[in-house]
Amino acid sequence: MATPETEVITVKVPLTPANRWYVGTRKQKFLLGLKDEQKIYAIRCSKCGKVYIPPRKICGPCFAVMDEWVEVSGEGTLEVVSKGCVSLTSTGELADRSEPIYVGMIKLDGVDTLFIAEVKGDSDKIKAGARVKPAFREKRNGLPDDVYFEVT
């Protein structure tokens, strides 16, 4: 007689990849710039002139390697912003936050693409069109969120 299928036995296998990724020279300068120099580097395609952030090696449309570094002030304009009321936990749930976080897409002066970052300041002032300036976290980990932006 067949056993009725009700609940499967749940086998939990930890998934802990131990990769040590080579971030590449472009990303490395960007991340170390944030962490060690508190500076923001973008990269320009010498073929089309477009300035990208975060920096990466290849301009997709031109299919060309980029080498031209551009140091930007970090001042810019908030294009769009979302108020985050949850956070993604280490177990994959969306847990309520005690304080909201504002996530923005910022058009940095002198850069052609938009940068995603946390925006802080008076919540009434955090809206599309606001001018922002960069600020660096006290504890920096060599990650894109070492920098956040304050509305001015």
Added chain:
Amino acid sequence: MRKVGIVGYKITCADKVSSSREMMIFRTTKALLDEVGIHRRELDTVVDCSNDYYDGRTISNVFTVEPTGGFMKNESKVEDDGILVVLMGMIRVMTGIYDLVLVAAHSKATEFRPLLQRQAQFDQTGDRQCTDIINEVSVSALQAQSYMKQYNVSEDDLAEVAAKDIRAGASNPYAVRRDSDMTAEKVLASKILYSPIRELEMYAFADACCAFLLAEEKKAKKLAKKPIWILGVGNYQDTYYIGDRKLWKVEGIEMAASEAYKKAGIKPKNVQVAQVANNFAHQEPMICEALGFCGEGKGVEFALKNKWVNPSGGTLVANPYCAAGAISVALACMQLKGEAGKMQVDSPKIALAHGQEGICMQKNVIMVLGLK
């Protein structure tokens, strides 16, 4: 070029399928083969579709050879959305090497941590670690904000679209989220995740398998009374970096649709039913615009007025990773065959299916299907 027909399809989709993945796949493919009336030995090739990150094991199709019917056959796997496996099956038939192909797309969200494993799609050298600001919901919210800003779309508008789809879900036997009394007010009252996206404006997780049998013209006519023909396909991949994109529109869909229409010899106005992958409420109007169904910024009004856009509620009401785009194709076939039950729209002759993959609709496939 050889004409490719869909001779059969099967969907298994629920909030929880209480069996192993292998049995879920086996039951789906067996039911399909039985319905068409063939044995697996008649299959020329089998293509599987899932994702190693979701499956939690590498080259995960080594375990699905038996349930897909691929034992000791030419077998391979597509690691992407399920509409890509239909495309892969189609290409295999078009080569002239294979006459009959089985494809199966599947995943079981109840067996992994969907949003955590989904986080693996972000750049591992930085973005992935910044979970507070960069996750699937936050970046989709930025896309929604871009769309709202560009076209003066309100949160109420998006809630109306979500409510319409959840009501449609009540007629969809494969929906996980279903409520015939859903209203925009209820959507707006659901928890805000990242503004403007609320809980009911984000897709529902699901377990699913969706399988197809594809055949060349003669065989398709022999095996099915009413084969569905793949008339045209377009497939475009945008950049990963959402800051590079015009985030208020989906240029990849515009290009994919234009190619699919051209191959099918149709115009957007000829499409009579569309099953699109609206993982978030704001994406359905964006997709309608990109497909050329209406002008830019007119997507909300269009989606609300035209019941033939996502009569199933789309992926907002059930988004089983990998299987989702295949289910869009199957639901479109169902409409053409007049087998869509309560979801059925008036005798369509031309249907469109859409599948997406990547953050903020990075990759898009458009498939035009017809009865002739």
